[in-house]
Amino acid sequence: MTDYCIGIDLGTTYSCLAYVDEDGDPVIEKNFEQEETTPSVILFDDNGQILVGSQAKEMALMYEQDRAVTAIKREIGSNYVKEIDGKTYNPTQLSATILKKLLDDFNSNHCCDIKKAVITVPAYFGQNERDQTKTAGMIAGLEEVTLINEPTAAAISYGYNGKKEGKERVLVYDLGGGTFDVTVLEIENGKFNAVATDGERFLGGKDWDKAMAEIIKEKVAEESGTDIDFLESDPEVVKSLEYDSEVIKKRLSTSEVTKGTLTVDSHKYVYSVNRKEFEDMSEDKLMQTIDVMDRVLKSKSMTIDDIDVVILVGGSSRMPQVKEAISKKYPTANIKAHDSDLAVAKGAALFAKSISESPTAITEEAPTEEERRIIVKNVLSKTFGLKATYEDGSEMISNLIFRNETLPIEKTKRYYP
Template identity: 30%
Template sequence: PALSRPAVGIDLGTTKSCVGLFRDGRVEILSNRQGLRSTPSCVAFTESGRLLGEEAKSQAALNSPNTVFGAKRLLGRVSGAAAAPQDPHRWPFLVLQAEGDARVQVSYKGAEKSFFPEEIVAMILGHLKEVAEEHLGQAVTHAVVTVPAHFNDSQRQATRDAGVIAGINVLRILNETTAAALAYSLHHPDNGERNVLIFDMGGGALSASVFSIDKGVVEVKATAGDSHLGGDDFDNCLVSFLMEEFLKKHRENISHDGRAVWRLRTACEAAKRALSSCQKATVSVDCLYRGIDLQADITRAQFEHLCAKLFQRVLRPVERVLRDAKLSQSQIDDVVVVGASTRMPRIRELLQDFFGGRPLNQCLNADEAVASGAAVQAAILLEDRSDVARNLLALDVASVSLGVEASTGKMHGLVKRNAAIPTVATRTFTTLHDHQPDLLIRTYEGERSIAKENHLLGRFLLKGFSPAPRGMSLLEVTFYIDADGILSVFALDKIMGSANPVIVDARKGRLSKEQILRLAEEHEKYRAEDRAQKWKLATKNYLQSCAFSVKRTSEDILNYFTLQAKKKMVEKCQQAFSWL
């Protein structure tokens, strides 16, 4: 049956994404056109148009400079911090720095074009939206979108902007571990109060969160993570090793050949997956470079040795989150693993050893748990009448401390990391000069005592208050962090009160409303072009099918036609084939 306001849960992953729908008291993971329940977070640009998901990934080896993946790692990052230092060198597409922002440059329809990361992510979200619409047979405009628990304000705002560009009303930006905890609560409704650690490791990031779960109330105690530790990094490690081996053996450097690197990456990813269940895997690529084949056997022990530095980082967020939650390993009742990368045996061994050999809880589908929890949250926010949705509640926390720069240059704290959200902090500011016309407040995220050593969240310029001698203006500034973990700032002139509203000019280094509106219009234009291209292809296939059918029919009933009629039918078929 049609839903009055269908809302989906979207697990927006670095390498793969998934979409779920909650209805009739249960979660359904929706399959894409290829019948798969997860979709590559991949966009390709060609001479004729865009390709998304599986179609984009399948042609990547032949079109690597114009196939964009891992765009989630670029979200909300300003110039100089667009990604980890090694990322741009590993990507076959070009990442530019323009006006303080990272942009992806590709060749699209014969012309060079640059895209904001938000645009690329919007294309992925739009594709998942279409998957849901095809399944439901009606428009889908509401969604809960998940992000890593340690995403900062800029990254969360960029994710929300991407949703707006894609034509989605983002009901909530939900932490991936919180979504997994909701899915866990769905499977364990009556277990009493429990301390649960959710360990989520996907393709691009690692998140760990501790929850107190009691009678459907999911309360986050602490959260931590590593934004550049995921399955992709293990793939990169294996790719680098085999490229070096190829160079030593054949004196050929393939790093500048995008097609060869992509084919090697695909083979390495397959080998990594195989090593999760086997002790040995073979990386085999025919004619990798200049007619030279690559074939190498990799054992699990060898793989773990190559990636030793990455494995050493796995437990750091776990140690930190337990320290922040003020809990010991023995006080954790359940350790739940989600995310495809947790299938690596070494990851599970490290976690089990850390928790004293205790078995890990693998009750959740590693690939679908986050999308399931997001779908449940969407149902809760839309006030679904089912008992399941009504009996669940998620209480989240701020992933990073928030503060302002004091006149001494130190960080003056406003909201501490792991404080419950939504939350409000109010401070009173004054001017340093006589008749000062405005006041600039710099807001930072981070844990360092010196403000400039933290991440600059934004500059808030207060204007319109009453000019007065130094120290006489009193401005009450309210910092509000909403349930999405996104900051808003409001100000009031305490001398004049509401009679003199203070204008807050927020400069957070993100897309302006005008830019978002323009990009949303462009997104719709791209979608219209895609529909036209699909219609053209479908019509062409139909004509080809008709021509073959007529040709086959004319051969089967040849004796029933006159010579002239047979000749005319054959000519028409040949004309169709020639045109095609």
């Protein structure tokens, strides 16, 4: 039986699985529905079935809103609990349900039983979120789970196999469905060294969907004479808006104007949305991503001229406003879109292949060209310290290790009474 090297992009809105073929190339595995990406949507239907993916996303329109789970990745590490049909599910279990769908489809197609995989996580994830992601993989049937940061995986996909000669400093702008990361990495001879990273946990394509929903509500309310509060209180309208907003948003990435329909009280209303009004409504979110880019560069006293290429990944980076905003802020930036939806999974698969060939690939010195190993060095995504509370209730925080310091790291500090 072939020992497949698997990489999984466990996304907020879409997930996908890649493997490395016999030629050493990363390949996206299509799911049972013959799609390259699987919606990260779970539906508990009224027959006791748990559906995942496109079927769940489409059928959710026919059920009460609380029977569907979306964007569960945003809850990893939290105390969120989903109660349905007398049972409770935490974010780890729900994430495992999505992973199991991906693995089951792969195992069925290849007549195998995958037990090892590399799963990607946002660079800003702390240890708790990382541990829960690993646990989700175990619940899904894996016995060995390795994690890799999403921007690093995207950079591996971009720069692996000697396709880029010499040393290159890249900035990965990763705007996914629910999260946003910026990471600067230096790439050379199979070594991927993170220099600086930052991100926003609650910023992604779903937030652009909400902006689109606001536009649609305003238009339909005006056309129908209906109060916006009424639209927001109608469960059927809310479900339709959640689904249609994403569709209309995606259309505006290739069209200047598009139309849609929304049914209110059995009457269908036609509305028109143009790209300009959508970009105006979502500009504040876009500027948040630019602010994160700026923070990352300033954290290491860099300018955009110190970056060889800005790599756009994540499905939401396809929106024309993204490249336009970066170009406006940084006129000299060399911006490249790289396999927006699939780069992260492909990079994870390549990393899985490297681990399978050399388990010490993460920490050893640079390999020879023939060995083709990938060496990854990460930086700390958060600052860590100690908090002391005095008898009078006042507090003191003493930071020990700081964000963007290279891992692994160990520090000691002596405190006196």
